[in-house]
Amino acid sequence: xxxxxxxPVRLSQVAQEGEDLLSGGHRLCAGCGAPVVVRQVLLAARxxxxxxxxxxxxxxxxxxxxxxxxxxxxxxxxxxxxxxxxSGVEAAARHLRREVRVVVFAxxxxxxxxxxxxxxxxxxxxxxxxxxxxxxxxxMNTGVQRSGSTPRGADTTTTPGGKEEPRKDLMDxxxxxxxxxxxxxxxxxxxxxxxxxRRALQVDGPSFLSVFAPCPRGWRSEPELSMELCRLAVDTxxxxxxxxxxxxxxxxxxxxxxxxxxxxxxxxxxxxxxxxPEGEERLRELEREVERRWRExxxxxxxxxxxxx
Amino acid sequence: xxxxxxxxxxxxxxxxxxxxxxxxxxxxxxxxxxxARPGVIAAYPITPQTDIVQYLAHFCREGMLKAVFLPVESExxxxxxxxxxxxxxxxxxxxxxSQGLLHMAELLPIASGMRLPVLLAVVNRALSAPLNIHCxxxxxxxxxxxxxxxxxxxxxxxxxxTVLLSLRWAEDPRVRLPxxxxxxxxxxxxxxxxxxxxxxxxxxxxxxxYRPEVSLLDSEHPASFGAMDLQDWYLEHRQEVSSAMxxxxxxxxxxxxxxxxxxxxxxxxVETYALDDARxxxxxxxxxxxTVRAAIERMRKRGLLVGLLRVRLYRxxxxxxLAGFLEPLEGxxxxxxxxxxxxFGGPLFLEVAASLYGARRHPRxxxxxxxxxxxxxxxxxxxxxxxxxxxxxxxxxxxxGLRGAAxxxxxxxxx
Numbered sequence: 001x002x003x004x005x006x007x008p009v010r011l012s013q014v015a016q017e018g019e020d021l022l023s024g025g026h027r028l029c030a031g032c033g034a035p036v037v038v039r040q041v042l043l044a045a046r047x048x049x050x051x052x053x054x055x056x057x058x059x060x061x062x063x064x065x066x067x068x069x070x071x072x073x074x075x076x077x078x079x080x081x082x083x084x085x086x087s088g089v090e091a092a093a094r095h096l097r098r099e100v101r102v103v104v105f106a107x108x109x110x111x112x113x114x115x116x117x118x119x120x121x122x123x124x125x126x127x128x129x130x131x132x133x134x135x136x137x138x139x140m141n142t143g144v145q146r147s148g149s150t151p152r153g154a155d156t157t158t159t160p161g162g163k164e165e166p167r168k169d170l171m172d173x174x175x176x177x178x179x180x181x182x183x184x185x186x187x188x189x190x191x192x193x194x195x196x197x198r199r200a201l202q203v204d205g206p207s208f209l210s211v212f213a214p215c216p217r218g219w220r221s222e223p224e225l226s227m228e229l230c231r232l233a234v235d236t237x238x239x240x241x242x243x244x245x246x247x248x249x250x251x252x253x254x255x256x257x258x259x260x261x262x263x264x265x266x267x268x269x270x271x272x273x274x275x276x277p278e279g280e281e282r283l284r285e286l287e288r289e290v291e292r293r294w295r296e297x298x299x300x301x302x303x304x305x306x307x308x309x
Numbered sequence: 310x311x312x313x314x315x316x317x318x319x320x321x322x323x324x325x326x327x328x329x330x331x332x333x334x335x336x337x338x339x340x341x342x343x344x345a346r347p348g349v350i351a352a353y354p355i356t357p358q359t360d361i362v363q364y365l366a367h368f369c370r371e372g373m374l375k376a377v378f379l380p381v382e383s384e385x386x387x388x389x390x391x392x393x394x395x396x397x398x399x400x401x402x403x404x405x406x407s408q409g410l411l412h413m414a415e416l417l418p419i420a421s422g423m424r425l426p427v428l429l430a431v432v433n434r435a436l437s438a439p440l441n442i443h444c445x446x447x448x449x450x451x452x453x454x455x456x457x458x459x460x461x462x463x464x465x466x467x468x469x470x471t472v473l474l475s476l477r478w479a480e481d482p483r484v485r486l487p488x489x490x491x492x493x494x495x496x497x498x499x500x501x502x503x504x505x506x507x508x509x510x511x512x513x514x515x516x517x518x519y520r521p522e523v524s525l526l527d528s529e530h531p532a533s534f535g536a537m538d539l540q541d542w543y544l545e546h547r548q549e550v551s552s553a554m555x556x557x558x559x560x561x562x563x564x565x566x567x568x569x570x571x572x573x574x575x576x577x578x579v580e581t582y583a584l585d586d587a588r589x590x591x592x593x594x595x596x597x598x599x600t601v602r603a604a605i606e607r608m609r610k611r612g613l614l615v616g617l618l619r620v621r622l623y624r625x626x627x628x629x630x631l632a633g634f635l636e637p638l639e640g641x642x643x644x645x646x647x648x649x650x651x652x653f654g655g656p657l658f659l660e661v662a663a664s665l666y667g668a669r670r671h672p673r674x675x676x677x678x679x680x681x682x683x684x685x686x687x688x689x690x691x692x693x694x695x696x697x698x699x700x701x702x703x704x705x706x707x708x709x710g711l712r713g714a715a716x717x718x719x720x721x722x723x724x
Contacts, residue, residue: 048528052393053535060537065546068533073525075396076535077389077419084386088349088393088401089525091377095348095399098526118389121382 009044009194018043019071026069027061031223033213033230034058034134036187038105041132041209042072044194045201048100050075050089054082054110057141058134080114082106083122086129101201104131107213109139112148112170123177123206130200130207133170136215144218153279153286155270156218162273162282166289171210175244180205183243185252186212188230192241192252199245212239220269232264237294242301249301261287332504334468334497338404338430338490339364340504341472343374344512345428348399348519351379351390355409356442357494358432362404384409388416388429395425396534398524400476402427406494407434410448414455420487421456421550423534424522426479427487429457430472433595433646434494435682443683444494446594446646450623450656456550458488458557459624461594463580465502467621468492470574473507477516478564484557485522486550495683496596507572515571558625578627581634583609584616589695590635590672592618592661593644597679597686601644604691615695620657628664635665640673640698644691644709646680654678654705662705673698676705684710 021042028035034057042049053059053076062069063076077085082104093100111119111133122129138156139145145158148168155162174182180203183196193211200207212233214226221229233239236259241252262283265271274283332340338361342350350369352362368374381387387403394401405413410431420427431449435441449459458479462468471490479488492498507515523532538546561578569575580598583605584590591601598619608615618634620627635641643662645655653659658676665671675698679686690709697703 048526050397050525063533063536065536065538065542068536070533071531073528073531074533075393075525077392077423078415081385081389081416084381084389085393087379087381087386088351088390088395089397091349091351091379091390092394092397092399092401093526095375095377095394096397096526100526100528117382118386121386124382125379 009191011190014043014194021071022062023069023071025067027064028057029217029223031214031216031221031226032057033136033187033215033226034107037132037134037193037211037213040187040190040193041103041105041197044197045101045103045130047072049073050093050100050102052076052082052086052089052102052104054104054106054115055079056107056110058105058107060141079110081118082110082115083118083129083131086131087122087125087127090127090129102129104129106131106133107140108133108135108137108149109147112168116173119174120177123174123179123208126205128205130197130209132209132211134211134213136213136218137167138215138218140215140218151286152289153271153274153282155273162279169293171244174208178247179208181243181245182208182210184210184239185241186230186234186239188227189234189241189253196243199243218270221267225267229264229267232259232267235259236261236264236290238264238290240294240297242297249297251297251301261290329503329505331501332465333360333499333501334462334465334492335360335432335499336364337465337469337504338472338492339368340506341469342402342428342430343368344507344509345400345402345473345476345516346374346513347376347402347428349377349379349391349394349401350403351381351387351394351401352403352405353381353384353387353409355384355406357434357498358404358406358409358430361430361432384412385415388413388420391427392416392420392423392425395427395521396423396525398519398521398526400428400519402430404430404432406432407436407448410452411436414452417452417455417457419535422546424485424550424553425487426476426485428472428476428479429487429489431489431491432494432498433491441682442494444496444646445681445683446491447648447681449489449491450647453624453656456486456554457624458484458486460488460490460621461623462490462492462497462621463596463598463619465497465500465504466574467576468497469504469506470568470572470576473512473515474564474568474576477567478557478561480519481560481564482522484553484560486553486557491595493596511571515567554625558622558627561622576621578622579631579634580619580621582617582619584618584634587614587616588639589613589615589699590618590638590641591615591644591691591695592620592635592641592657594620594623594657595646597644597646600686600688601691604688604695607688608692608695613695623657626660626664631661632664632668635661635672636668636670638672640675642675642677642691642694642698644686644694645676645678648678648681648706652706658705673701674705675703675707677703677707677709679709686710
């Protein structure tokens with residue numbers, strides 16, 4: 001396969017050259033964001049690759065003995081340790097002097113919560129690993145429980161009536177480790193996603209991608225609207241596309257016509273209660289939070305960096 | 310040849326090739342691991358394992374060992390990294406104690422279920438609470454059913470030899486199970502004894518290179534490790550682990566025989582002392598065997614014929630071998646440095662009792678718990694235990710060496 005750079009990505013070219021390294025026939029739900037994220041990451045990445053997975057939807061649905069959807073070497077060990085397993089794989093490859101790219105796919109539960117210590121250790125030790133968090137804002141595999149990524153106001157089975165607390169800002173936690181490259185994107189913005197994957201794999205050290213991954217089952221949204229939800233999340237500034245390289249913040253997309261947050265929320269059953277009269281105040285709270293974060297991001301870009309918090 | 314920093318780093322780092330040299334149990338592990346040439350070492354510090362980690366970090370730094378040393382952020386990550394490295398196709402090693410081993414517990418059955426023959430050097434230490442850094446076997450016996458091979462050592466030479474022997478055993482294609490080499494915290498880990506070290510090249514030819522059946526780094530033949538496996542095949546896969554554990558006993562005998570040919574030292578699954586003509590036996594694991602020997606000599610002077618059986622191999626448990634030795638006896642005192650807290654005695658006692666169930670003759674059994682949290686075992690206590698078994702006074706769960714009821718501070722009326 002030809003050497004790829006981190007230049008602009010043309011879908012037609014990628015589609016012709018690339019191999020689909022995640023086969024069809026896996027058991028993920030219709031409309032799930034995770035396999036779309038995986039396909040795009042694998043299309044953009046150069047082989048040889050080793051993929052490390054954390055326990056979760058993607059893992060249980062793609063490697064169900066005696067079947068596997070993975071056409072690249074793949075390992076899953078447990079829930080809270082994908083970054084540590086990746087550290088060991090990368091160390092072994094270094095010992096054997098093998099040029100292999102190690103890519104982790106883990107959900108938000110495995111990343112924000114149970115595996116945060118392992119992720120922190122991997123970043124701090126500077127392993128050359130690309131860690132991709134596919135973020136569907138909750139423990140979906142176990143039946144839609146809240147995670148550290150669940151946004152304020154979202155109804156889950158463990159936050160009936162809506163979560164009280166704001167979400168954790170994982171990008172800031174990652175950036176506080178001084179990683180060479182971290183970026184946020186969505187699978188609907190495939191050119192952006194694939195360019196970021198290539199950039200992430202070029203840096204010498206750990207890199208991190210925070211990727212939005214709609215979950216129709218958990219969000220109570222229509223499966224065919226998943227990519228639309230990605231676009232709305234970006235156009236409402238709920239999920240900005242940005243990257244931070246060596247501490248320099250770059251916002252990759254500013255909506256020309258910003259959509260109101262309610263356009264994004266209204267398509268999801270988990271936010272339905274926010275549109276009742278008694279949900280009014282909480283909707284405003286969430287809007288204020290999204291606005292504050294967006295302003296902060298823009299000011300960091302203007303300020304010429306301060307990649308950390 | 311001198312190595313920078315050797316003076317303050319102790320005898321193991323000085324060219325440990327002119328036999329014998331005095332080293333501690335921890336140093337013996339480090340020396341053996343260096344010779345085994347692992348590709349990845351991942352560990353997290355915990356007393357009393359710490360100097361194993363320090364020595365290995367030093368060996369890697371000085372180029373005496375060409376391995377990647379990962380000073381990870383927890384024991385959970387240490388074993389996770391070791392599993393990842395072994396799946397990628399290198400020999401991989403960690404070391405831990407006590408709470409650290411329990412922090413690894415989630416990964417233990419995963420390592421055995423994935424059939425990755427990694428080495429874990431366990432320096433036995435009590436479990437909290439109360440917090441205690443000293444020796445007992447509660448940590449490794451707590452995880453005795455994780456599908457790991459387990460050996461318990463009683464001398465520094467045995468620690469060194471067992472690390473090498475056990476790697477060959479664990480990596481044998483008929484076994485492919487992870488292994489814990491256990492040594493008594495402080496009693497062995499921090500006490501120096503003479504050690505004969507093999508030349509590096511002899512260790513290399515004894516162990517050979519690590520040859521994984523499948524490797525994650527083989528991109529030409531991409532394999533998936535760690536599948537989901539429900540009602541249709543899970544049972545068969547777990548049974549394979551069970552079969553490997555059963556096969557492991559015979560393979561151990563072969564590996565021990567090979568090691569004997571190389572070194573002249575034979576390490577049997579169980580070691581006996583004065584058992585041939587004995588009427589009573591004492592079963593024990595680890596360094597307490599030395600105290601038991603002293604007690605046996607005293608008892609024999611009084612005319613009481615007592616023998617020792619020290620269990621080295623705990624997983625797989627050498628059931629038939631042990632029953633063969635114990636069957637002819639009138640009574641057996643089993644001394645456990647751990648308690649199952651089942652109201653039924655220590656783990657070694659339960660295994661011994663189960664091993665004897667199918668025997669032709671059934672010696673009277675007594676189960677005793679001793680030495681928790683590093684408490685010394687005294688020969689008088691061993692004698693008392695044998696005496697109680699002889700008189701048929703005890704079945705199981707008696708604690709040896711208690712000082713009396715634990716006092717409360719402040720005591721009644723105290724401040």
